[in-house]
Amino acid sequence: MNTIGTNLPPVNRMEEGQSSQLTPSQAQSNFSSMLKNAVEDLNHVQLESDKKTEGLANGSVENLHDVMISAQKASVALETGVQMQSKAIDAYNEIMRMQV
Template sequence: MSIAAIESVLQQMRVTSLQTGIAQPAAEAAEPGGFAAELRRSLDNISTAQTKAYGQAEDFEMGKPGVALNDVMVDLQKANVAFQTGLQVRNRLVSAYQEIMSMQA
């Protein structure tokens, strides 16, 4: 796996986070930190999306006013897509690590 492929996946994660409404604040986006910091921010965004979706689902179950079923379902699907994207990034990182470890010195 090449660096370009990993950067492509990170770009896809950024686009997904913008589309799902869990984009990071502008001040946080400007902070440097490299790959590890970007990965941490992506994982935090996934966690935030899941927490928000599950909280909204609980609010719907409790009968709180202003919580529509369609909004709950859409948010749960957004959280699921974000999680699946993160899972695929993890799989590709593990694959790249295994490929690098199997290289001859």
């Protein structure tokens, strides 16, 4: 099972006085792919929860605890995604209010 945040790229630590080696287009591409992977992971968790819930309703899954844990994981993952979206929008709005 994949959890959100496990597909994050490694952070490159820079020594003092060393400049970043990423170009703006590479940084944008990395950020875009990171967001896409996070959304795909969130979708995977939601679909897995839906499948287990449907299985419980059909009678093919008998472990109620597993279904409830899966549903709670999906709920926490969705709430985390919503909070991250809110923080990103707040940060964007703050940047747009800055005077250059």
